[in-house]
Structure formats: structure tokens, C-alpha cells
Amino acid sequence: MQVSVFPADPAARGEDVGTHAIATTMVAMGNRARNSALILAQTPRTSKDRALIVAARVLRSRSSLITSANAIDMESAQELSQSMRDRLLLNEGRIEAMAQGLEAIAALPDPIGSVLGEWTRPNGLRISKVRVPLGVIGIIYESRPNVTADAGGLCLKAGNAALLRCGSESFSSSQTIIACLAEGLTAAGLPNDALQMVPTTDREAVGMMLRMVGIIDIIVPRGGKSLIKRLMIESKVPLFQSLEGICHTYVHTAANITKARSVILNAKMRRTGICGATETLLVDRAVAKTMLPAILSDLIMVGCEIRGCPETRALESRALVATEDDWKSEYLEAILSVKIVADLDEAIDHINTYGSHHTDAILTEDVVAAERFMTKVDSAITLHNASTQFADGGEFGMGAEIGISTGKLHVRGPIGVEQLTSFKYKIRGSGQIRP
Numbered sequence: 543m544q545v546s547v548f549p550a551d552p553a554a555r556g557e558d559v560g561t562h563a564i565a566t567t568m569v570a571m572g573n574r575a576r577n578s579a580l581i582l583a584q585t586p587r588t589s590k591d592r593a594l595i596v597a598a599r600v601l602r603s604r605s606s607l608i609t610s611a612n613a614i615d616m617e618s619a620q621e622l623s624q625s626m627r628d629r630l631l632l633n634e635g636r637i638e639a640m641a642q643g644l645e646a647i648a649a650l651p652d653p654i655g656s657v658l659g660e661w662t663r664p665n666g667l668r669i670s671k672v673r674v675p676l677g678v679i680g681i682i683y684e685s686r687p688n689v690t691a692d693a694g695g696l697c698l699k700a701g702n703a704a705l706l707r708c709g710s711e712s713f714s715s716s717q718t719i720i721a722c723l724a725e726g727l728t729a730a731g732l733p734n735d736a737l738q739m740v741p742t743t744d745r746e747a748v749g750m751m752l753r754m755v756g757i758i759d760i761i762v763p764r765g766g767k768s769l770i771k772r773l774m775i776e777s778k779v780p781l782f783q784s785l786e787g788i789c790h791t792y793v794h795t796a797a798n799i800t801k802a803r804s805v806i807l808n809a810k811m812r813r814t815g816i817c818g819a820t821e822t823l824l825v826d827r828a829v830a831k832t833m834l835p836a837i838l839s840d841l842i843m844v845g846c847e848i849r850g851c852p853e854t855r856a857l858e859s860r861a862l863v864a865t866e867d868d869w870k871s872e873y874l875e876a877i878l879s880v881k882i883v884a885d886l887d888e889a890i891d892h893i894n895t896y897g898s899h900h901t902d903a904i905l906t907e908d909v910v911a912a913e914r915f916m917t918k919v920d921s922a923i924t925l926h927n928a929s930t931q932f933a934d935g936g937e938f939g940m941g942a943e944i945g946i947s948t949g950k951l952h953v954r955g956p957i958g959v960e961q962l963t964s965f966k967y968k969i970r971g972s973g974q975i976r977p
Contacts, residue, residue, distance in 0.1 A: 572757035597726030625815030646941035675701035687715035783949025787817030794906035818933030
């Protein structure tokens with residue numbers, strides 16, 4: 543099946559020759575992906591799982607080649623912040639984690655063909671709701687090359703073909719990783735075109751993907767604020783909403799101080815450059831004097847910059863002044879904004895006002911307060927007495943994830959195998975006609 547979404551004459555689109563070449567390449571890739579998607583939709587679990595397991599083995603065997611490619615990317619990314627360079631970095635441990643992620647995806651049940659519901663109408667019609675692939679998925683992401691393996695593996699398991707467009711900073715690493723996935727596809731007798739990487743870092747390729755209606759069924763974005771904003775404004779293709787991670791941890795008046803110190807330190811500083819890192823700390827006024835100094839001292843000792851409200855600065859002289867912009871900021875750095883609030887209601891109001899509907903946590907021994915918080919905070923993920931850094935599909939038992947959806951249409955939260963599917967209705971009759 544061949545599909546075209548662009549006029550044949552590049553001049554009719556006002557494009558130069560270079561842009562025309564990118565458009566031609568993208569449409570050709572898209573057509574191959576659609577043909578592959580038709581095959582994958584009928585592919586048995588055994589073949590998909592074999593592709594994933596072989597790809598994991600190849601990743602391990604090519605660890606040195608992947609780290610060499612990653613060194614090229616790291617050398618070209620000197621201007622990136624430390625946290626962004628940490629996102630980009632691949633080492634043996636992270637490559638092993640990618641391989642284990644593919645194996646974990648293979649071990650998951652095959653969602654395709656599973657029956658989500660069945661019922662019989664009074665007229666005898668038997669209706670079943672059955673899970674099916676989405677089709678062709680466009681993945682647009684920036685500096686994290688591990689997304690190449692995670693996204694490719696998840697799309698394959700869910701019976702989808704994928705077009706992956708990585709950022710320029712991770713291009714060499716991602717190319718090496720996609721080659722490992724291609725070997726898995728070949729070993730399983732599946733088309734290599736099922737998982738393709740856009741072969742250019744030209745930003746025009748992103749624009750093309752956003753206009754490939756009829757070729758790409760849905761786009762999954764994973765990146766910074768400017769990328770997501772561009773995609774939401776320009777895309778003609780449906781996309782999962784995946785906003786920045788302005789995540790909060792709230793210390794309730796009934797919090798346990800020992801637990802709070804440990805959780806907050808992890809939530810902020812385990813990895814500052816991931817979307818689940820806590821960016822704002824809220825503390826009840828009733829416990830601020832007894833709990834906050836120790837919490838902030840822990841953070842400052844490991845290099846975290848504190849930006850606080852006036853009450854916070856009165857308790858910690860090393861804290862800088864927090865402005866209105868700080869409550870709206872995803873730092874992705876060792877920076878934390880801190881605000882003292884009157885009570886649970888003010889904390890919930892602050893989060894719903896300034897948060898990005900991503901991940902927010904309450905620390906308390908009061909289960910009633912915890913349930914109220916988790917119910918009223920309008921975020922994809924809410925936690926009680928746990929680090930926000932658990933906002934990860936792998937930690938949810940999904941094997942891996944492509945990203946965290948902060949929207950409410952189709953999916954919300956970690957985007958794993960089941961979230962990369964849709965459904966259809968199958969109706970079985972015996973000659974019924976509608977009166």
C-alpha cells in the first residue's frame with residue numbers, strides 16, 4: 543500500500559531541493575513502515591519476542607561499539623548542561639539496562655488480540671472488544687539514546703511499526719542501537735522497515751513527520767519544553783501530550799521526618815535530569831521549623847541550590863530568593879524551589895496551579911490526608927510516601943516506557959505496551975437485521 547501526503551512538485555509546496563529530498567525520504571520511509579505495520583499486526587508473539595531477545599543479546603555484544611559511538615556524541619555535546627550530558631551518557635551499566643528492558647518487554651503478555659470485554663445483546667448479537675495495534679508510530683525525542691531501544695521494543699511488542707527521530711546530540715549512539723534492533727528483526731524473520739530511524743538531523747524532518755497524515759497514526763514526543771510546544775502547535779497528526787515534569791513533593795503535618803529526609807533527597811538528587819525529579823518542595827507551616835532545616839541541609843550538602851519563599855529563607859540563610867517563575871520551572875538541575883504552605887488545601891491548590899500534571903507526592907502518616915491529596919491533585923501520577931523518581935514505566939512493571947503522558951485522551955501516565963494499542967469491535971450474528 544502506497545500513501546502520499548505531499549504534492550509531487552516541490553515547487554508547489556514552496557520547498558527547495560534539500561527540503562524536497564527530505565520529504566521524498568520521509569514518505570518512502572513511511573510507506574515502508576505502513577507495509578510493515580500490516581505484517582506486524584498479524585505477527586505471533588513468538589516472533590516478536592524472538593526479535594526482542596536477539597536484539598538484547600546484540601546490544602550486549604556490541605557494548606564497546608555503542609560506547610564508542612556515544613563518546614562521539616558526548617564530545618559534540620560540550621555545551622550541554624551536566625544533567626543533559628548525564629541523559630546522553632551511555633556506559634556498560636546503562637547498555638545492560640537497555641538489554642534487560644528489551645527482555646522484560648519480551649516477557650510481558652502479548653496485548654494484541656486480547657479481549658477487553660464481551661457481551662450479548664437481546665437480539666443475539668455477540669459483541670467483543672479486542673485490542674489491536676495503533677499502526678505506525680512516530681517517536682520524536684532528544685538527548686536520551688536509550689529511548690531508541692525502549693521505544694523500538696515497546697512498539698514492536700504492541701505490533702506497531704515506528705519511525706524514530708532522535709535529537710542531533712544522540713545521533714551516533716541511536717544509529718548504533720537501531721542497528722542492533724534491526725538484527726533482532728532479521729533473526730525473527732520480520733521486516734527491518736518495522737523500526738526505522740530518520741537518517742538526518744535536519745529539523746525539517748520533524749516538520750515532515752508532523753504533517754504525515756495518513757502515514758503516521760500517532761506521534762509520541764519526548765523532549766524539552768520547546769520541542770513539546772512546537773509539536774503541539776504544528777502537528778497535524780494526533781500526539782500524546784507529554785508536558786514537562788514540574789513535580790512536587792509535599793511534606794504534610796503528619797510526615798515522618800526520617801522518611802521525609804530520605805525520600806526528598808532521592809526525589810531531587812538521585813538523577814536531577816529526568817522528568818520525575820522533584821522540582822518544588824512544599825512544607826506545612828506547622829512542621830516547617832522542626833523538619834525543614836534538616837531536609838534542606840541534606841540537600842545543600844550534596845550540592846543542591848535552594849530557592850525559597852521568605853519563610854523558607856528565614857529558616858535557611860543559604861537559600862536564594864524564589865520568584866514566581868520558580869514555581870513554574872522544570873530545572874532538570876540540582877536546583878529546588880521551596881515553599882511553606884498553610885495546609886493540605888493550599889498544597890493541592892499550588893500543585894494544580896503551577897504543576898504540569900505529571901507526578902506529585904505527599905509524605906504523611908495520615909492515610910486520610912494521603913487519599914485526599916491523591917484524589918484532588920490533577921496529575922497523571924500521585925504517590926504517598928515514595929519518591930517521585932518512581933515515575934517510570936519500568937518501575938511500574940511495564941518493562942520500559944516511551945514517556946509519561948500528562949494529557950487525558952487515550953492514555954495517561956507511563957506509555958508502555960498496552961498504551962500503544964487501540965481496540966476494535968467484533969460483532970458476531972446469525973442473520974440479524976435492524977428493525
